Amino acid sequence: MRKTTIATLILLIVSFIIAVYLYPRMPTEMASHWNGYGEVDGYIPKFWGLFLMPIISLAMFLLLIFIPKIDPLKKNVDKFRGYYEWFILLMVGFLFYLYVLTLIWNFGHEFNMILALMPVFALLFYYSGMLMQHSKRNWFIGIKTPWTLSSDIVWDKTHKLGAKLFKITGILCLLGMLLPRYAIWLVLVPVLLSAIVSIVYSYVVFKKQIKKR
Secondary structure, three states, X not given: OOHHHHHHHHHHHHHHHHHXXXXXXXXOEEEEXXXXXXXXEXXXXXXXXXXXXXXXXXXXXXHHHHHHHHOOOHHHHHOOHXXXXXXXXXXXXXXXXXXXXXHHHHOOOOOOHHHXXXXXXXXHHHHHHHHHHXXXXXXXXXXXXXXXXXXXXXXXXXXXXXXXXXXXHHHHHHHOOOOHHHOOHHHHHHHHHHHHHHHHHHHHHHHHHHHHO
């Protein structure tokens, strides 16, 4: 078993232990949702407030582990498996961090949730760019369009651009810490633009490849 998988399992186990330990100590209703300004606008019963995130994290882990096993191009996934397994750890780590922030808030320590999330958004998006940079054509991981899936050349060129865009997105997320009023927009807008530009670019590259034949 890889070290990244062991670390991921430890995070999952710790999250369930925390949920059990804190159950008698938490309020009946727990804050569970924050708006774009970092203000609470939703509550749920404490059982779900404590156990929902660990359950989602476990489900996410199992799904991401299972996906490569059913991919028709799983041999390609093996070529960047190390980067993919680090991505799984980061995803579960992100959810664990969000879980801890939620618990801290519900213990009465209020803060701007959006600003607290900006560093991990930055890390997650920047690493997503690194994963794209090393990914090979497959059916589940990366920028999947009819054009990237049809050609290794289109896949590689699209993901080379996508990698740069998502790394830039990660850097812009850090700027959100300096501009709290615009923090949420420095996440949403760059992510949407990166996705749209990558999709359009994959089509353009595909059409160019067709003309060369």
